[in-house]
Amino acid sequence: MMKRIVYREWRIPPARYWGILGILAVVAGIGGLATLYMEHEGHWVTGMNNSVVWGTPHVFAVFLIVAASGALNIASIGTVFGKAAYKPLGRLSGLLAAALLIGGLLVLVLDLGRPDRLIVAMTTYNFRSIFAWNIFLYTGFMAIVVAYLWSMADRMGAPFYKGIGIFAFAWRLALTTGTGSIFGFIVARQAFDTAFLAPMFVIMSFAYGLAVYLLVLMFTFDQEGRVLGDRLLRRLKNLLGVFVAAILYFTVVYFLTKLYGAKNYELVGWVLLNGGVYTAVFWIGWVLIGGLAPLGILYHPELGKDRNWVAAACALVILGGLATMYVVIIASQAFPLQMFPGQTVLEATPAAGILGEPAAYSPSLPELLLGLGGIAVALLITAVGVRVLQFLPESLADDALPADDEAPAPALAEA
Numbered sequence: 076m077m078k079r080i081v082y083r084e085w086r087i088p089p090a091r092y093w094g095i096l097g098i099l100a101v102v103a104g105i106g107g108l109a110t111l112y113m114e115h116e117g118h119w120v121t122g123m124n125n126s127v128v129w130g131t132p133h134v135f136a137v138f139l140i141v142a143a144s145g146a147l148n149i150a151s152i153g154t155v156f157g158k159a160a161y162k163p164l165g166r167l168s169g170l171l172a173a174a175l176l177i178g179g180l181l182v183l184v185l186d187l188g189r190p191d192r193l194i195v196a197m198t199t200y201n202f203r204s205i206f207a208w209n210i211f212l213y214t215g216f217m218a219i220v221v222a223y224l225w226s227m228a229d230r231m232g233a234p235f236y237k238g239i240g241i242f243a244f245a246w247r248l249a250l251t252t253g254t255g256s257i258f259g260f261i262v263a264r265q266a267f268d269t270a271f272l273a274p275m276f277v278i279m280s281f282a283y284g285l286a287v288y289l290l291v292l293m294f295t296f297d298q299e300g301r302v303l304g305d306r307l308l309r310r311l312k313n314l315l316g317v318f319v320a321a322i323l324y325f326t327v328v329y330f331l332t333k334l335y336g337a338k339n340y341e342l343v344g345w346v347l348l349n350g351g352v353y354t355a356v357f358w359i360g361w362v363l364i365g366g367l368a369p370l371g372i373l374y375h376p377e378l379g380k381d382r383n384w385v386a387a388a389c390a391l392v393i394l395g396g397l398a399t400m401y402v403v404i405i406a407s408q409a410f411p412l413q414m415f416p417g418q419t420v421l422e423a424t425p426a427a428g429i430l431g432e433p434a435a436y437s438p439s440l441p442e443l444l445l446g447l448g449g450i451a452v453a454l455l456i457t458a459v460g461v462r463v464l465q466f467l468p469e470s471l472a473d474d475a476l477p478a479d480d481e482a483p484a485p486a487l488a489e490a
Contacts, residue, residue: 080163080475082228082465085458087298092462099455106448109441110185118188121442126434127408132186134400135446138283139179139453140213140254141276142396144247145284147172147220150227151247154240159477160307164292166466169224171288171457172247173217178453180213182445205256212250219243228465251280258403265342266407271332275325279396282318286392289315291457293386295467304473305380312385316373319392322399323366342410346402350433353406356398365395409434 085092113120123130150168153161184190200207219242226232226239255276261267289311296303330347333339346357372378372388379385411433461467468475 081469082166083467083469084463084465085295085299085461085467091298092458096455096458099451099458102451103448103455106445106451107185109444109448113186113441113445114188121439122437123442124434124436126412127405127436129404129408130186130436131401131405131438131442132182132445132449133404134397135449136179136182136186137254137404138396138400139175139182139449141251141280141400142283142287143172143175143179143216144251144254145280145282146175146288147223147243147247148281148284149288150223151240151244154237155244160310163468163471163476164288165227166224167292167461168288169220169227170460170464170466171291172284173220174453174456174460175284175287176213176216176220177456178449178451181452182449185445205253205260209250209253209257212246212253216246216250219246247280248277251277258407263412264407264410265339266333266346266403266410269329269332271325271329272403275322275329278318278321278325279399282315282322282392283396285311285315285318286389286396290386290389290393291454293382293389295461296471301467302470302472302475304471304476306473307471307476308382308385312373312379312388315389315392316370319366319369319373323362323370326361326366345410345433346406350406350410353402353409356406357402360395360398361402363395364391365399369395405436409436 121130147168149161150165150172152158153163153165184193187193197210200210202208219239222232222235223239223243226236232239252273255273256270258267259270259272293303293308295301330343333343346353348354350357369388369391372384372391375384
């Protein structure tokens with residue numbers, strides 16, 4: 076018979092806890108100062124221009140939003156698919172999902188030239204716009220996560236646990252599909268113009284969310300000396316490997332699909348061979364750091380058993396995810412627009428972006444600091460949440476977890 080799962084606050088020494096909070100607060104504060112600088116000076120101080128209107132902040136923001144959806148997938152494995160061993164992970168899964176989404180949306184809002192105009196988008200809807208639908212998806216996601224956490228932590232919510240969990244799983248799939256569709260519906264950009272981006276973003280969310288979750292879980296347990304069993308860790312890291320391999324598969328299919336249309340030969344050749352920094356980011360960041368290297372570590376007979384190497388693999392997946400978003404978002408905008416197919420443009424200013432040359436873009440320091448500030452905010456929310464509320468199981472030892480075909484014992488809210 077398995078032991079009851081007891082949830083406790085994160086009880087590391089106060090000095091260490093406040094040190095962690097201080098570091099995160101400083102990074103978040105620097106991100107805020109970078110935002111004020113860009114708002115005061117204008118976005119001309121960034122690397123963005125008429126062609127590349129979504130810059131590095133959007134890379135961080137979209138990554139965080141996609142990872143938020145994937146982080147909630149951990150709870151869904153226990154609720155929707157009946158894997159009892161994953162159910163003790165649900166509370167942290169919900170907290171991390173909410174924190175990552177808040178961090179991502181904060182970066183998006185602060186990157187707007189007029190963030191005060193967001194109220195217009197939230198009160199005047201154009202339902203033919205995918206952006207309007209995503210406002211519903213993001214706000215709805217937060218409400219569902221709160222309800223999901225309530226059903227996990229409160230006995231009064233227990234009867235609704237299964238139903239809310241299934242609804243949350245469907246909603247998070249819709250959220251990631253909507254985020255991918257923002258780009259997939261842009262027909263003016265060859266790299267964006269494909270419905271394939273929606274399912275591709277879904278599988279990316281599985282990998283990125285799980286990588287972030289694993290790092291947070293391992294760090295919090297290690298800092299307090301809580302037991303994280305080998306059986307659960309092995310399952311999680313193997314699952315991460317499957318998701319990473321799936322991203323590589325989707326990557327191959329994406330480019331093969333693009334190659335099927337003759338008009339995209341130049342695009343594919345530019346990204347894979349002649350795109351300069353974008354080609355380097357694709358092969359080194361997306362494929363090697365975010366794909367092949369983590370797979371080699373996770374499934375290595377020795378390295379895959381070492382927790383430090385597993386943590387390194389998770390970090391590589393996150394770095395590779397940022398590189399992937401850089402290529403998907405920025406390289407797709409930098410590739411020359413075909414404004415007048417079959418015609419020759421005799422004269423135009425470079426800023427017009429119609430001379431057939433890739434758009435110039437270099438990330439500026441304020442953009443990078445704003446993105447890092449969003450990550451810091453997400454981690455700050457997570458650190459405060461696990462400190463003041465009972466989100467973390469006291470133990471995830473092998474003998475404390477049920478088998479998948481065993482009903483879990485009732486959870487205790489506190490010791």
